């Protein structure tokens with residue numbers, strides 16, 4: 001084997017090792033984070049109420065997506081604000097569920113409500129300009145979902 005061949009073999013081995021390490025990390029990170037999820041330690045009646053809110057949240061996202069597909073921006077804004085936005089925060093969290101949440105979890109909840117109100121604002125702008133800023137509306141929606149994902153990554157109900 002010439003020196004050049006040896007060099008090529010070494011380089012290939014290095015790449016293989018690097019790729020294995022990357023694959024290992026990619027596969028193990030979700031497991032690690034899931035194992036690390038913190039239990040919210042909620043009383044069972046609160047946890048039942050929370051799960052019911054959660055299923056409503058998912059339904060709301062489905063409705064919003066459909067309204068956006070139909071370019072019904074004003075309706076999408078109303079749906080988001082009333083069900084997920086700051087207007088609903090008072091109703092859902094402060095008075096009932098939020099009171100029992102660990103602080104970090106409540107913060108993510110508040111961020112989600114804020115993101116939903118921001119989404120509603122950009123959807124109202126889209127209503128005015130006939131959907132010119134449609135991309136901004138979709139980005140704002142993904143910011144809402146980011147908070148769903150963040151909380152699910154960190155917390156579990158039991």
Ligand code: HEC
Nearest residue numbers: 051054055057058105108109112147148151155156157158
């Ligand atoms: C502040 C924290 C938090 C936020 C924000 C949040 N969730 Fe959840 N969600 C939870 C927890 C905790 C569970 C229970 C997960 C577990 O125990 O494995 C849950 C469970 C769920 C479930 C399962 C309900 C069931 O009946 O089992 C759905 C669906 C869901 N969330 C949807 C959403 C959607 C959609 C959003 C965003 C719009 C969202 N959640 C935002 C904390 C949150």
